[in-house]
Amino acid sequence: MTDNTEHRSRSKLARFIAEHAAASGRTFQEVALAAGYSRASNIIRAFATDQAKVPLDRVAALADALRCSTVELFELSLERHFDQETFRRLRPLFFRDVTANERAWLTALKEVSGEGDPILDSDRAARLKTLFD
Known part of the structure; x- marks a missing residue:
């Protein structure tokens, strides 16, 4: 099996963790x-590598260590x-549906x-408004 095939066969969570660990500049040991x-x-x-599931009570600390969104990591972990x-059935209890476009914004x-x-103060709101006028 090639690395590319292995990468595709892993869960979204496994790929998310691997990508954020690499982007963090830390080794797996340092992240842990x-x-x-x-x-x-x-x-x-x-x-x-999908050999273990992230314990839900450790998601916040892991997200901080990976420097990623706690919400995204929690959703993928669930x-x-x-x-x-x-x-x-559980997803609506924890997450408001956000579209791909909203996430990109x-x-x-x-x-x-x-x-x-980022705080949306009056100055920032005014500058954003000019983008859409």
């Missing part, structure tokens, strides 16, 4: 330690924990602002 795993041997590699029908806003949660 930053996420609070004291015996970090291969836990992040196990998550990134999806991995439950069968498709159960996840479909949010990502762009975070990138151009340089902030993880």
